[in-house]
Amino acid sequence: MSTPLSIKIDRSSPIPLYHQVVQGIEGAIRDGSLASGTRLENEIELAQRLRLSRPTIRKAMDDLVQSGLLVRKRGVGTQVVSSQIRRHLELSSLNDDLERAGKKPTTTLLSFEHIPAPEHVQDLLSLPKDVSVYHFTRLRSAGGNPLALMENWVRDDIVELDEKSLRAHGLYELLREAGVNFRLAQQRIGATVADGAQADVLDTEAGSALVTMQRTAVDDTGRNVETGSHVYRADAYSFEMTLVQR
Amino acid sequence: MSTPLSIKIDRSSPIPLYHQVVQGIEGAIRDGSLASGTRLENEIELAQRLRLSRPTIRKAMDDLVQSGLLVRKRGVGTQVVSSQIRRHLELSSLNDDLERAGKKPTTTLLSFEHIPAPEHVQDLLSLPKDVSVYHFTRLRSAGGNPLALMENWVRDDIVELDEKSLRAHGLYELLREAGVNFRLAQQRIGATVADGAQADVLDTEAGSALVTMQRTAVDDTGRNVETGSHVYRADAYSFEMTLVQR
DNA sequence: CAGTGGTCTAGACCACTGC
DNA sequence: CAGTGGTCTAGACCACTGC
Numbered sequence: 001m002s003t004p005l006s007i008k009i010d011r012s013s014p015i016p017l018y019h020q021v022v023q024g025i026e027g028a029i030r031d032g033s034l035a036s037g038t039r040l041e042n043e044i045e046l047a048q049r050l051r052l053s054r055p056t057i058r059k060a061m062d063d064l065v066q067s068g069l070l071v072r073k074r075g076v077g078t079q080v081v082s083s084q085i086r087r088h089l090e091l092s093s094l095n096d097d098l099e100r101a102g103k104k105p106t107t108t109l110l111s112f113e114h115i116p117a118p119e120h121v122q123d124l125l126s127l128p129k130d131v132s133v134y135h136f137t138r139l140r141s142a143g144g145n146p147l148a149l150m151e152n153w154v155r156d157d158i159v160e161l162d163e164k165s166l167r168a169h170g171l172y173e174l175l176r177e178a179g180v181n182f183r184l185a186q187q188r189i190g191a192t193v194a195d196g197a198q199a200d201v202l203d204t205e206a207g208s209a210l211v212t213m214q215r216t217a218v219d220d221t222g223r224n225v226e227t228g229s230h231v232y233r234a235d236a237y238s239f240e241m242t243l244v245q246r
Numbered sequence: 247m248s249t250p251l252s253i254k255i256d257r258s259s260p261i262p263l264y265h266q267v268v269q270g271i272e273g274a275i276r277d278g279s280l281a282s283g284t285r286l287e288n289e290i291e292l293a294q295r296l297r298l299s300r301p302t303i304r305k306a307m308d309d310l311v312q313s314g315l316l317v318r319k320r321g322v323g324t325q326v327v328s329s330q331i332r333r334h335l336e337l338s339s340l341n342d343d344l345e346r347a348g349k350k351p352t353t354t355l356l357s358f359e360h361i362p363a364p365e366h367v368q369d370l371l372s373l374p375k376d377v378s379v380y381h382f383t384r385l386r387s388a389g390g391n392p393l394a395l396m397e398n399w400v401r402d403d404i405v406e407l408d409e410k411s412l413r414a415h416g417l418y419e420l421l422r423e424a425g426v427n428f429r430l431a432q433q434r435i436g437a438t439v440a441d442g443a444q445a446d447v448l449d450t451e452a453g454s455a456l457v458t459m460q461r462t463a464v465d466d467t468g469r470n471v472e473t474g475s476h477v478y479r480a481d482a483y484s485f486e487m488t489l490v491q492r
Numbered sequence: 493c494a495g496t497g498g499t500c501t502a503g504a505c506c507a508c509t510g511c
Numbered sequence: 512c513a514g515t516g517g518t519c520t521a522g523a524c525c526a527c528t529g530c
Binding site: 018052053055056073074075076 | 499
């Protein structure tokens, strides 16, 4: 049993062929023409029908398996993952959800300094001796409600930051504009309870639950660009992720 | 500038050639012969020197980029990520850390029942009408200290569970023995504060921070095999992960 | 302009699965 | 045994980067 996919391939498009296949299958899953659990055609048949080589088809399948839309089994076939799991997938991060829901996130700059790197930051960012850092704390709110308290350190030899730009733009937006292409981030997620100061800023009770996140991000030249320590109101934020067996 | 890697390829081994390359590069990074930030040879040169095709080399590189050991940039090259980031990588989950540290995790079965699936579980597991579930709660400790309180639901048409086997074996161990090959898991991580009952079982104070995790796992035939809701003592557990730009 | 990774082809043979 | 995904080859041409 298999379903013949109808995917249009445009060989004059700048979008790689394998990615057109990814988009086609994603679209078919989204609009229901490829239902949960459906078996796809085998790779060779699909390649012939779309007039593509099998490696190109496999590259597309690899991406879809990696993103959790398909599961594959040798000797058996490839099928669409159940909609219950996919529904989770689409939630991604609450931050994105909030933006899509029209609850525009806003950011308040609470402190800002340009200083020699403290030792733990020097270590986390693998800083050369002569590089200092920007250190600042921000409060992020959504729909007028405080959501996250964020403390960050950014090396100062990649981007020039000041209070004005941080008030007007997101950190990652500023870094991307400065030519930074992020490749990797290392995250640790845990929990804590709000102390008085945190509760005050986040407009909640001392003793309420907070999600903690420490992150260090690496760019495409291998530099550790920024590291941060964030706390989120647990009643408003959680981390959603898909783990794929490798 | 590039470093000539010495990797032995054994064409008679059952280990795929690309994976031998992955292991070789992982090994060279681990033992320091490929230092942080080092540029690798370009793919074509490496392919020729190892007498492999370029697609095979690229498959290996893709895996290493995906696991966060290498970063690549078109037109520039491929290099080893900084050791500060890699050190995090190796921490993986505290659970593994504890096992490696010799603090053998132990599990106590707190409750066990075999019941028709509650509606939310039926939904999460996409259960057919005639399938019931096992529902049980367990306490996991490490080095004698309570660490996690775990509540799980498992569909009953894949594996036969009873109290005896759950006392003696891990859930995933039992499922693997029953022929289940996990492919995907969907997780949500958040925070809460311990209520009296949780604090009691976890040997901590009411009001202390807990990390929460909900997970649903999918096997290679697309079935949602199990779903669970866990809480961890925040002073003993956190989730570590590497995010890779796609 | 030289060097690098990104995409693509048209095959081949193998290992595993389920009947 | 038929059907499927997993691995591998030996190229080709392109797009981007940094000098």
